[in-house]
Amino acid sequence: MGTLGCAPVTAGRDRWTRIMTLIAAHEGAELTGSGLCVAGAELLAVDGVAIALLTGDGVAVATYRSDLAFQPIEDLQFVLGVGPSLDAFRARRPVVEADLSEDASLRWPGLAHLALDAGVRSIAAFPLRIGAARIGALTVYDSRPRALEGDRLDDALALTAVVARTLVALQVADADDDLVPRLSRGTSVGGAVSPGEFPSGEIDHAEVHQASGMVSVQLGIDVGDALARLRARAFLDGTTVRAVAADVVARRLRFDP
Amino acid sequence: MANRETLLASTFLTLADTLVDDFDVVEVLGTLCGRCVGLLGASASGILLADARGALHVMATSGEQASLLELFQIQNEEGPCLDSFRSGQAVVHDDLDGTSPWPRFAPAARRAGFHGVHAFPMVVRSNVVGTLNLFMDEPRPLLAPDVDVAQALAHAATLTVLQNRATEDSHRLTTQLQEALDSRITIEQAKGVVSELGQVGTDEAFTWLRSFARSKNRKLTDVATAVVDRTLDDRERSELLRAGSTEELLRADGAPGPDAP
Numbered sequence: 001m002g003t004l005g006c007a008p009v010t011a012g013r014d015r016w017t018r019i020m021t022l023i024a025a026h027e028g029a030e031l032t033g034s035g036l037c038v039a040g041a042e043l044l045a046v047d048g049v050a051i052a053l054l055t056g057d058g059v060a061v062a063t064y065r066s067d068l069a070f071q072p073i074e075d076l077q078f079v080l081g082v083g084p085s086l087d088a089f090r091a092r093r094p095v096v097e098a099d100l101s102e103d104a105s106l107r108w109p110g111l112a113h114l115a116l117d118a119g120v121r122s123i124a125a126f127p128l129r130i131g132a133a134r135i136g137a138l139t140v141y142d143s144r145p146r147a148l149e150g151d152r153l154d155d156a157l158a159l160t161a162v163v164a165r166t167l168v169a170l171q172v173a174d175a176d177d178d179l180v181p182r183l184s185r186g187t188s189v190g191g192a193v194s195p196g197e198f199p200s201g202e203i204d205h206a207e208v209h210q211a212s213g214m215v216s217v218q219l220g221i222d223v224g225d226a227l228a229r230l231r232a233r234a235f236l237d238g239t240t241v242r243a244v245a246a247d248v249v250a251r252r253l254r255f256d257p
Numbered sequence: 258m259a260n261r262e263t264l265l266a267s268t269f270l271t272l273a274d275t276l277v278d279d280f281d282v283v284e285v286l287g288t289l290c291g292r293c294v295g296l297l298g299a300s301a302s303g304i305l306l307a308d309a310r311g312a313l314h315v316m317a318t319s320g321e322q323a324s325l326l327e328l329f330q331i332q333n334e335e336g337p338c339l340d341s342f343r344s345g346q347a348v349v350h351d352d353l354d355g356t357s358p359w360p361r362f363a364p365a366a367r368r369a370g371f372h373g374v375h376a377f378p379m380v381v382r383s384n385v386v387g388t389l390n391l392f393m394d395e396p397r398p399l400l401a402p403d404v405d406v407a408q409a410l411a412h413a414a415t416l417t418v419l420q421n422r423a424t425e426d427s428h429r430l431t432t433q434l435q436e437a438l439d440s441r442i443t444i445e446q447a448k449g450v451v452s453e454l455g456q457v458g459t460d461e462a463f464t465w466l467r468s469f470a471r472s473k474n475r476k477l478t479d480v481a482t483a484v485v486d487r488t489l490d491d492r493e494r495s496e497l498l499r500a501g502s503t504e505e506l507l508r509a510d511g512a513p514g515p516d517a518p
Binding site: 015016056092093094129130131132133153154157158161204205206207209210211212213214215216217218223249 | 309435444450482
């Protein structure tokens with residue numbers, strides 16, 4: 001481990017604050033999928049960042065990117081069903097490809113060539129997840145052949161944690177609305193979702209995760225969707241997700257299909 | 258009855274053995290918490306790790322009762338763990354009473370039957386990554402040798418997290434911490450799934466998950482992931498739910514405790 005790079009806790013709070021500040025600066029009053037990508041690209045000092053929302057079997061529900069130049073590569077991954085983003089999503093762990101001109105063409109035939117043609121030399125992909133709940137993948141594109149490592153890797157991991165929680169929060173700002181149009185047209189930060197909400201760690205409470213598991217059985221849905229339902233309920237009832245989760249775990253509240 | 262030196266040596270030996278193989282970080286830390294209780298005369302113990310924003314999360318405990326988990330959760334606002342995490346120093350508090358410095362935590366801990374509480378920092382170089390927490394059921398001083406043992410166990414917990422090779426790229430501390438935290442979230446989600454399927458409490462669900470993982474020689478986190486993903490087959494699923502009921506039967510066969518159904 002490097003001597004400078006391994007300060008996640010003392011530097012952690014600063015890192016988190018820096019990420020939230022950047023997102024807030026880019027987003028102004030609205031949170032959008034592409035805005036998150038632009039903020040991410042600036043944070044990591046790379047050419048592009050893309051976010052794909054995926055179903056459990058890896059079908060893209062929506063994709064967002066900081067720069068249109070990377071859209072064909074992002075799209076092709078989901079057409080071919082192979083690529084770093086899908087690998088990261090399926091294996092639930094980061095995939096870092098420092099130089100696509102070396103061996104990536106074996107792993108992802110076709111894709112690496114297209115990426116190189118588009119001027120991409122390195123790619124890193126991260127699963128967007130909350131525990132076992134998989135939301136999608138965040139992919140980093142760069143024209144320079146360099147590994148995402150050190151402090152930038154720590155930044156990318158923290159960014160991934162922020163984005164995963166942001167997506168869950170946006171998904172539930174109101175339950176009847178679809179996540180996709182909501183992210184595309186932007187969501188009012190002044191309303192249910194604000195960058196300031198995430199440092200509070202509302203979602204990261206043991207009972208919230210337990211309740212997500214229980215509701216996923218009650219409704220026969222994915223645990224990530226169950227978390228969204230919990231947040232939606234909290235929003236409608238004007239209470240906190242922790243309070244709703246406590247009711248579920250204590251079996252005072254059931255979700256019926 | 259083995260003396261403490263023997264127990265301590267065996268704890269570290271077991272740990273050294275475990276860390277060689279592919280191991281489950283939550284499971285090993287849970288075992289370590291159990292040993293803390295035995296070695297230090299504590300009635301409960303737990304290990305908290307910090308996430309990317311410096312919030313503390315329960316990674317493992319000597320028992321999964323909700324009241325105990327809540328005592329750890331409160332400590333994101335105040336408590337010995339937070340103090341130890343922020344200062345990087347051990348916090349030894351022998352007697353929780355009206356003069357204790359934590360207006361929310363202290364009464365909650367007393368209500369749960371604890372009268373002494375101690376926290377020891379988990380340190381990697383100059384970075385505090387988490388804390389080891391001890392709860393005592395009576396107010397009595399923690400002696401200097403106990404403090405040393407507790408701090409040694411906190412170091413052992415740190416090593417466990419650092420040794421976790423759950424992913425290829427776990428050479429980074431941040432990756433290891435995030436991986437460990439995600440493991441724990443997955444286990445909480447799985448506890449919820451099993452608790453709903455089996456109509457039992459979440460603490461009981463944890464016991465079922467752990468029994469099943471042990472009987473199958475599988476990692477707890479892998480089993481939890483399969484439970485949440487619904488990738489266990491029907492036979493495995495009924496075995497998991499039966500693992501719990503078998504354990505209940507075994508307990509009932511022995512001396513039925515006051516909490517036996």
